[in-house]
Amino acid sequence: MVYAEQWNIDWSVLPSITYDTITVFPLLAIPLFLLGGQLMSQGGLIRHLTAVCDVLIGRLQAHLGHVMVLASAFMGAITGSSVATVAAMGSTVGKEMIERGYSPGYTAALNASAGLLGVLIPPSIPLILYGSIVGVSITELFLSSLGPGMVMIVAFMIVHASLARRVLPGGKEKPAAAPSSEPKPATDTTAAPRARIFVRALPALMLPVLVLGGIYSGIFTPTEAAAIAALYALLITLISRAVGVRDLEKIFLSAALSAAAILVIIGFTSIFNRAMVLEQVPQSIAMWAVTVTDSPIVFLLVVNVILLIVGMFMETNAATLLMGPLLAPTAAKYGIDPIHFAIILVTNIELGLLTPPLAANLYVAARTNKVPIIDLLRNLGWFLVACLIVMALITYVPQLSLWYRFF
Template identity: 65%
Template sequence: MIVSSLLLLLVLGVPIAAAFALVIIANADAWNIDPFSLAAMPFDTVSNFSLLAIPLFLLVGELMNRGGLVRQLTSVCDLFMSRIRAPMGHIMVLASGLMGAITGSSVATVAAIGGTVGVEMRQRGYSKGYTAALNAASGLLGVLIPPSIPLILYGAIVGVSITNLFIASIVPGILTIIVFMLIHSVLSKRVLPGGQEVMAESAPSPKSAGPVRKLPVLMRALPALMLPVLVLGGIYSGVFTATEAAAIAGIYALAVTILSRQASTGDLKKILEHAALASAAILAIIAFTSIFNRAMILEQVPQSITEIATSFTGSPILFLLAVNVALLLVGMFMETNAATLLMGPLLAPAAINYGIDPVHFGVMLVTNIEIGLLTPPLAANLYVAQRTNEARLTEMFGYVMWFLGGSLIVLGLITFVPALTTWYQLL
């Protein structure tokens, strides 16, 4: 009843944060939630330091888009990928993997890439619905590509090496990139007029872009190309955290935009306004879904699902099947980090008793829960991509199902081919 009411409000077009708030207020007594805490709980959630990366990377996205940096990057990508059909979709997937390596957050990845590459995709002839669907699905790479916040949480609470978890997630992340790019290659024939992108007037012809033509494009794009080098180099060298990297990226993008005179004072004001409004909308969603997560825990929904999944079999294969089903359901109703913190310590001991490597199980668990970001009602990636790309959920669902199917295929391979995650133990 609660879920159906929430879905009805969303279908009727009620703003996402408002829909969750209405459901929470209507059921506060049934869930034994103190009405006076309804103001404090959302504030405590969005006061988390790690969430500061979201508005900062949204600002980076606005600066890169309106400051011309995205155009420079896509021009470089056109030079090397223009012989591939429908290149912007492939760039969306690869850029999401790169942004995932910067943020460790799926939602932040969707927000940043949707505000940059998503704009370029729509200009190339892609519909808003398809662009948003690819943006939402590619955001899963924000968790699969290390560093990954949910994997850090799992390793800390279960007592598994976080370094091993990061290494183990590399192959699944690359596999997901390949699957999404293959799906895009198929779908692009349907969503693009004539199956071809509308090329930007400034894009050089791939046939005439020899070394002499490539050098000026590369030089113009050098400041933009240095941004991921700066951020990734700082994170992996241990100089700063992902959130600090977001702040540094924002300062760098702002400095490049001002020094290159790509934006006027009026443009900078609009950039800040757009980033602030988008950040407020996304953080409001996260704030109110946190109360919904708390209600699910109070109702012991995850614990009930876990008991059903682990009580009827002695077979590791059947156990993994049951756990996958349980985690898919949990991912539909709980935020990724909260679900990881709750389900990890509940299921990992049972997995170890079945002889399943805890690192393999951790990657499987996080991948599974992460798929919930594409499945309502708590499909955060869908909602953020919808907002960022100005699309409607009904325009997205038909395309999202393709990428959801690809994600489930990858999940099946991760689950039943342990070597994809434990390969590093053979070195």
């Protein structure tokens, strides 16, 4: 805004730039997905999801950490938000992990790391933003993120299995706590039969199937899927009486505030993006990159380093909106598939959720699990290493992102 006159930007058009940016149809998916996630979380359906994960992998050693990873993936398929996933899982699975003998610092580190699956597992808010501002298919972006998401799940489970003996006495968890009104762990043979656990969780399990199945089959768009998800979550929570009508005001307000925060960032970032376009910054970056190297491999290495640094200091959605339009044209000049590059960019930037000083996932996990941030950081190292290895695979093995084109 300071350089508006120098860049030939009329102040009178600034409000219209922000308004026109945030009122496009694809971005309507953001508040609707957030609302669906809030309803699922407040309605107690997240507990049912974790109980199902407990059933599926209850025989694994130190299995509750694996439950944290899988349940985070389920939650990501509901909210599309990494921070929301961390908060929901920390207050449910995280609490039980600490009761089973895990240190709060390790629990918070796993909680924060697994929260990245909220962005990788579709629907993903950063991918919606990237697709809407760069002009690539959001449905294809959702499909392409499934492969990297599965690889990240496996990586976190391997790290947890490797560290289990170190973080637990003898590598074994303590027995489950006394029964409560919440769904009991599947490993408790005196609890309700496993079939009953699946029946209780069926409404929550059907939401990702409904959303992703409808999008990939072409029945509805991602935005329409978000509306259906929010309506479905509302009906389920009301029918099950998990949430009263009087509680809805608080839930809607919470979702609205979260969405407003994201949309304000989007709106004002659009002004900066417009200035960059008018100043031909993307073209300048492309010309500089071409003069530095003609190798796509070296270019992607440079991009990864730049994005890791950007992610450390910028909020994920803002960084996606800023760097996407700047780097996508340059990547195209190197012949890099636009869908593949989108996954590289978004995954790379989201690692900033684990790297201070911004590191939103770390602060949310520390607060939710009631642990000092320094204790969390002491246990974070191997999870960061796993993330960087997966990032390298995503960057240099495009088949991970473009797998759906082989069918």
